[in-house]
Amino acid sequence: MPSGPTGRPVVVTGGAGAIGSVLVRALLERGDEVRVIDNLSSGRRGYLPDPASSPRLTLTVADLREPERYGEQLRGAAEVWHIAANPDIRLGTADPRVDFEAGTVATFHVLEQVRRAGVPRILFSSSSTVYGRPDRFPTPEEYGPLLPQSLYGAAKLAAEGLLSGYAHTYGLKAYVFRFANIIGPAMTHGILHDFFEKLRVDPRRLEVLGDGRQAKSYLRTEECVDGMLAVADRAADAVNLYNLGTHDRISVREIAEKVVAAHGGGARIEYTGGEKGWAGDVPQQLLSIDKATRLGWTPRRTSAQAIDLTIAEMVRTRGVHG
Amino acid sequence: MPSGPTGRPVVVTGGAGAIGSVLVRALLERGDEVRVIDNLSSGRRGYLPDPASSPRLTLTVADLREPERYGEQLRGAAEVWHIAANPDIRLGTADPRVDFEAGTVATFHVLEQVRRAGVPRILFSSSSTVYGRPDRFPTPEEYGPLLPQSLYGAAKLAAEGLLSGYAHTYGLKAYVFRFANIIGPAMTHGILHDFFEKLRVDPRRLEVLGDGRQAKSYLRTEECVDGMLAVADRAADAVNLYNLGTHDRISVREIAEKVVAAHGGGARIEYTGGEKGWAGDVPQQLLSIDKATRLGWTPRRTSAQAIDLTIAEMVRTRGVHG
Numbered sequence: 108m109p110s111g112p113t114g115r116p117v118v119v120t121g122g123a124g125a126i127g128s129v130l131v132r133a134l135l136e137r138g139d140e141v142r143v144i145d146n147l148s149s150g151r152r153g154y155l156p157d158p159a160s161s162p163r164l165t166l167t168v169a170d171l172r173e174p175e176r177y178g179e180q181l182r183g184a185a186e187v188w189h190i191a192a193n194p195d196i197r198l199g200t201a202d203p204r205v206d207f208e209a210g211t212v213a214t215f216h217v218l219e220q221v222r223r224a225g226v227p228r229i230l231f232s233s234s235s236t237v238y239g240r241p242d243r244f245p246t247p248e249e250y251g252p253l254l255p256q257s258l259y260g261a262a263k264l265a266a267e268g269l270l271s272g273y274a275h276t277y278g279l280k281a282y283v284f285r286f287a288n289i290i291g292p293a294m295t296h297g298i299l300h301d302f303f304e305k306l307r308v309d310p311r312r313l314e315v316l317g318d319g320r321q322a323k324s325y326l327r328t329e330e331c332v333d334g335m336l337a338v339a340d341r342a343a344d345a346v347n348l349y350n351l352g353t354h355d356r357i358s359v360r361e362i363a364e365k366v367v368a369a370h371g372g373g374a375r376i377e378y379t380g381g382e383k384g385w386a387g388d389v390p391q392q393l394l395s396i397d398k399a400t401r402l403g404w405t406p407r408r409t410s411a412q413a414i415d416l417t418i419a420e421m422v423r424t425r426g427v428h429g
Numbered sequence: 430m431p432s433g434p435t436g437r438p439v440v441v442t443g444g445a446g447a448i449g450s451v452l453v454r455a456l457l458e459r460g461d462e463v464r465v466i467d468n469l470s471s472g473r474r475g476y477l478p479d480p481a482s483s484p485r486l487t488l489t490v491a492d493l494r495e496p497e498r499y500g501e502q503l504r505g506a507a508e509v510w511h512i513a514a515n516p517d518i519r520l521g522t523a524d525p526r527v528d529f530e531a532g533t534v535a536t537f538h539v540l541e542q543v544r545r546a547g548v549p550r551i552l553f554s555s556s557s558t559v560y561g562r563p564d565r566f567p568t569p570e571e572y573g574p575l576l577p578q579s580l581y582g583a584a585k586l587a588a589e590g591l592l593s594g595y596a597h598t599y600g601l602k603a604y605v606f607r608f609a610n611i612i613g614p615a616m617t618h619g620i621l622h623d624f625f626e627k628l629r630v631d632p633r634r635l636e637v638l639g640d641g642r643q644a645k646s647y648l649r650t651e652e653c654v655d656g657m658l659a660v661a662d663r664a665a666d667a668v669n670l671y672n673l674g675t676h677d678r679i680s681v682r683e684i685a686e687k688v689v690a691a692h693g694g695g696a697r698i699e700y701t702g703g704e705k706g707w708a709g710d711v712p713q714q715l716l717s718i719d720k721a722t723r724l725g726w727t728p729r730r731t732s733a734q735a736i737d738l739t740i741a742e743m744v745r746t747r748g749v750h751g
Contacts, residue, residue, distance in 0.1 A: 200598050203544070207537050211587060215529050222525070239593060251573025253586075254593040254668050261594030264575075265533060265587030271561060271576040272583030276522050276709045346576050387598045 116140040118184045118226075120171060120217060121191030123150030125293040126232065129328045130188060131155060133336060135163060142180045146170045148209075149194050149295050171213035178220045186228035186339075189217050192262070194296045196236065197385050199258035210262025211269075218273050230282040230339055233267050235324075235352070235392050236260030237285060245395035248285070248348045257387030267348075274345045281345070284335050287352030287394050290413055291328030292420040298359065299414070302366040303421055306374055313367055313374045316384035319360035323392040324352040325410040327417070337404035349402075350394040357410040359384070369418045370427045438462040440506045440548075442493060442539060443513030445472030447615040448554065451650045452510060453477060455658060457485060464502045468492045470531075471516050471617050493535035500542045508550035508661075511539050514584070517618045518558070519707050521580035532584025533591075540595050552604040552661055555589050557646075557674070557714050558582030559607060567717035570607070570670045579709030589670075596667045603667070606657050609674030609716050612735055613650030614742040620681065621736070624688040625743055628696060635689055635696045638706035641682035645714040646674040647732040649739070659726035671724075672716040679732040681706070691740045692749045 117134055121127040122143030127150065134141045135156065140163045143155065147168055158164055169176035171191055181187060192210055193199065199206040214231070221229050238246050239254035255261045267283050274281040294300050305313055326334075334351040342349070360376075367374045382390050396406070408416065439456055443449040444465030449472065456463045457478065462485045465477065469490055480486055491498035493513055503509060514532055515521065521528040536553075543551050560568050561576035577583045589605050596603040616622045627635055648656075656673040664671070682698075689696045704712050718728070730738065 199594075203537075203541060203595070203598075207591075211533060211537075215525075215533075219525060237590070239597075249573045251571045251575060252670055253573060253575055253590070254597075254670070255590050256594065256597040258591075258594040258598060261587075261590035264590035265583075268559070268575070268577050268583035268586035268590075269529075269580075272521075272578070272580040272709070273525070275561075275576075275578040276525075276580060348574055348576070387594070 115183055115185035116142055118142045118144065118181055118187040120144045120187065120189045121150060123147060123152060123154050123166065124190065124194065125154070125291060125295060126289055126328055126331065127190040128154035128293065129291065130190060130332045130335065131164065133332050135161060139163065142167065142184070144169055144171065144177045144180055145191065154293055171216055172208065174216050174220050178224070181220050181224035181226055184224065184226050186230060187217065187221055187226050189214060189229060189231045192232065193259065196257055196259040196387065200386050203258050206258040206262040211265040214266040214269055218269055221279065222273060222277050226279065228280045228282070229270060230335065231266060231270055231284065233283050233285045234260065234263045235285055235287055235394055236389065237264045237267065240389055244391065244393045246393065247395040248350055248398055256389050271346050280343065282339055282342070282347045284338070285350045285394065286331060287324040287326050287392065289328055289331050290325050290417045292417060292424055298362060299366065299417055299421060302363065303425055306366070306370050310370065311374055313363055313376050315359060315363050315376055315378050317359065317379060317381055317388065317390070319363060319378050320358055321384060321388065321390040322356040322358040324356045324394060325413045326352050326406055327408060327413045330406050330408065334399055334404045337402055338399060341402045349399045350396050351399055352394040352396050353406045353408070353410045353413065354396065355409050356393045357414060362414055365414060365418055369422050437505055437507035438464055440464045440466065440503055440509040442466045442509065442511045443472060445469060445474060445476050445488065446512065446516065447476070447613060447617060448611055448650055448653065449512040450476035450615065451613065452512060452654045452657065453486070455654050457483060461485065464489065464506070466491055466493065466499045466502055467513065476615055493538050494530065496538050496542050500546070503542050503546035503548055506546065506548050508552060509539065509543050509548050511536060511551060511553045514554065515581065518579055518581040518709065522708050525580050528580040528584040533587040536588040536591055540591055543601065544595060544599050548601065550602045550604070551592060552657065553588060553592055553606065555605050555607045556582065556585045557607055557609055557716055558711065559586045559589065562711055566713065566715045568715065569717040570672055570720055578711050593668050602665065604661055604664070604669045606660070607672045607716065608653060609646035609648050609714065611650055611653050612647050612739045614739060614746055620684060621688065621739055621743060624685065625747055628688070628692050632692065633696055635685055635698050637681060637685050637698055637700050639681065639701060639703050639710065641685060641700050642680055643706060643710065643712040644678045644680040646678045646716060647735045648674050648728055649730060649735045652728050652730065656721055656726045659724055660721060663724045671721045672718050673721055674716040674718050675728045675730070675732045675735065676718065677732050678715045679736060684736055687736060687740055691744050
């Protein structure tokens with residue numbers, strides 16, 4: 108049975124999460140043996156296929172900072188997809204240790220295990236937050252300087268540097284994907300989740316952080332996974348750096364109005380004001396995705412279409428409280 | 430007595446090191462109260478002025494990863510100069526933990542102490558290694574992508590990101606200085622130290638790593654310190670990013686020939702071959718220093734003059750074995 112790009116198993120950290128689990132399903136579909144490592148802090152067993160009916164899937168519940176609990180899963184692996192992270196950017200403001208430990212320290216331990224096991228490739232989910240507050244839109248991969256506004260962005264940048272350092276020092280191949288906002292029905296964080304939760308608590312009003320003019324690019328989880336797999340197939344430099352997003356952006360105000368409409372239109376939208384949603388927020392985000400599209404990948408939906416689809420799914424799965 | 434930019438004490442991590450100790454003397458000369466924190470792993474008490482004759486200087490011997498041992502030194506400080514680091518770039522190849530612990534983890538702890546003590550400014554010695562292997566010379570601060578070749582560079586990039594994240598999240602000011610090669614008589618690592626050590630062991634031959642065509646920019650320690658102080662005085666953005674180097678570069682071959690000539694000219698130079706001196710080496714390095722020079726600072730010596738002066742000092746202090 109074909110398994111992995113070289114017939115060997117692949118490892119996915121954070122594979123039980125909102126993005127990781129979609130990747131795991133795609134890898135299983137192409138015939139891979141998939142070894143998930145997840146501490147289930149925000150991932151859920153239920154996001155993964157039923158192990159009883161998926162003999163090529165294993166889940167190791169472990170914290171990435173404790174390599175003795177998962178290191179052997181990397182033995183013989185063709186590649187490691189390092190998707191695990193703190194998914195809540197704002198949480199890093201309240202406690203700087205969150206992103207440092209779950210991001211930077213965890214990534215260091217994963218890389219050490221990759222090096223020791225001789226795994227030839229590591230693929231990493233980075234973020235547009237490494238660009239800080241760029242003055243160029245759409246922002247290309249070679250943009251600099253990289254001055255993150257958040258501790259989440261700092262952890263992603265630290266991880267990118269570690270991948271690059273390991274790749275050049277030890278001869279492995281590194282893939283760095285800088286994500287726009289990634290959305291899908293399984294999210295436990297992010298703007299749509301927040302809006303749905305707020306309306307569940309109080310269907311009459313929707314508080315929006317900031318002035319609503321923040322505008323960002325939203326890519327569906329499954330299209331993001333398609334993009335990663337396409338790049339992983341077609342790029343083979345020592346370090347392969349690719350933005351993944353859509354060609355357009357949508358404002359927070361528009362998203363709020365769409366969510367309220369989906370809830371029957373009865374809620375009053377209240378803006379807290381200010382250009383940023385929170386300290387560390389980047390109000391404008393639009394990535395250049397020319398590099399990835401030159402490899403033949405392209406997002407199928409605009410940001411607005413991705414938002415519409417996800418709202419419709421969330422209405423179905425979570426119900427509305429309008 | 431004037432002390433610090435606001436009359437308050439200043440803290441210098443790594444203040445007993447080859448660069449830190451020159452900074453400490455400059456701060457003392459301008460009237461500051463200086464609190465040095467150093468674990469003396471590569472720093473030396475002897476690099477600092479005699480505490481008996483320097484009542485405004487204190488030394489706390491502590492590891493930066495143990496904040497309970499030094500945190501109170503930051504209370505009431507006007508600024509923290511975070512200069513401590515593993516000074517041996519090549520060592521990071523043998524053991525990836527070295528740069529991660531002494532660089533990334535130490536910097537995180539320092540920033541946490543800065544945040545908790547409410548210190549308004551942090552100034553950090555970063556490195557040209559964050560640029561990886563740039564395709565643009567001289568390399569300006571906005572160069573991207575930042576793909577370090579070494580784990581040393583990865584740790585510097587991680588620290589830069591942390592400073593930026595903290596600055597934007599908690600409102601402190603950050604200064605990031607990306608150094609060219611910094612040289613002075615007190616170095617315990619680096620090319621001149623290595624060459625002198627090799628000739629001490631065997632005066633008849635000098636082994637040079639690589640093909641000798643690596644060419645880099647060398648700035649004297651005291652000029653580097655002048656540059657940092659000038660930028661610290663005159664720049665006041667949230668994050669202030671400045672290259673510090675010279676306008677020119679000099680090849681490893683030329684440096685080897687200068688060192689051999691200073692030793693009487695009798696040694697045979699043997700090149701190990703290859704473009705790089707070691708895995709993670711960046712063979713060509715020349716930083717754009719336009720941004721710093723626009724603030725009024727300029728290096729006084731060329732790279733060759735800096736090398737000549739340092740060789741002469743080392744011949745005086747270490748003797749020759751030609």
